[in-house]
Amino acid sequence: MDLPAEEECMGDTGLLIDHRIRNELGDRLYAVLKSLWPVTCQTCRRALGGGQHTLAVEQFGVVAQATLHHPGxxxxxxxxxxxxxVTPPATVVHRTGTFLAPGNHGNPDAARAVVLLNPGLERVLLIREAPIGHWRVALNRGFETAGLVPGARLDLDRPVFGAVAVLRPRSVVITFDHPDITPYEADVDDETRQLIEARAGLLLAVTHALHPRTLAGPDAIEPVIQGDRSLMGWIELNSAHSGAAQRNWVRDRRPTRGGVHRLWLC
Known part of the structure; x- marks a missing residue:
């Protein structure tokens, strides 16, 4: 799916980058730029639009955040x-997408519904791998605390303990017990809804590596499974935590939804 111009992934062209940022990030600057999409200015909260933008980085010890702003x-x-x-959640735009993963060789018994989430288009966290090591793009630690893991360690037989999926008439809402993680909502069609109900859950993939609305086939999901900017986990439907999780859902903060697509995971 083509994105509007304002949601195209950032590149070096048209982006003002301080020389110290270039020096500190080195060859990791490319990964940072590929994890950012210019939607909302993280200072004034207005649309970034076309033209030039600035990349700012704030560091606290071995943690930093990279954000996009208007030059002015x-x-x-x-x-x-x-x-x-602390960046207000309302300032950072996220995107969700829902996919169908039939599984190996199209085995209907292995089919799963997948929700792909990019939790921040204009802001990413950076972690220093060692006191004087390289910086890398990272997700909010709350996702890992909730039980999400890198794709290589994914076990569909072990549900995430800190999150629950709640089906609504036309969407699914994933809520977390962790106070730093807001609820996320994604559109579902009838087929996806039935699959979530049949499997009593869904696969959640959280990543800064992809925009959920750009996926068109199995090759595009590979960075989510193999990359270091992603975490995944099996989210149970209406688990024992559903009551607490639903109470944490703030209705006036409904997230932007993504479309429904079909995808093969082999």
Missing amino acids: CRESRWILRSTMP
């Missing part, structure tokens, strides 16, 4: 802070 709102700088600033 914030200059491109690498800033050291004593505490990590």
Whole structure:
């Protein structure tokens, strides 16, 4: 699916990047740019639109965050802070997409519904691998605390313990027990809904590597499974935690939804 121009992945062209940011990130700058989409300015909360944008980085110890801004709102700088600033959830745009994964060789008994989530288009966390090591793009640690794991360690027989899926008339809402993770909602069609009900759950893939609305086939999902910017987990439908999880869902913060697609996972 083609994206509107304002949601195309960032490149170096048209982006103002301070020399210290380039020096600090080195060859990891490419991964950072490929994890950002210019939708909303993280200073004024207005649309970034076309033209130039600035990349800003704030560091707190071995953790940092990279964000996109209008040039007039914030200059491109690498800033050291004593505490990590908290970006309001309403400022960061996320996207979801729902996919059908028939499984190996089209085995109907192995079919699964997959929700792909990019939790932040204009903001990513960075983790330093060692005190003087390289920086890498990372997800909010709350996802890992909830039980999501890298794709290589995924076990569909072991549901995530800190999240639950709740079906609504035309969507599925995934809520987390972790206070730092807001609920996420994705559209589902009748076939996907029936599959979630039949399997009593769904596969959640959280990543900064992909925009959920760009996937068109199995090759595109490979970075989610193999990459280091992604976490996955089996989310049970109406698990023992569903009551607490539903109470945590703030109705006036309904997320942007994605479309329904079909995908083979082999």
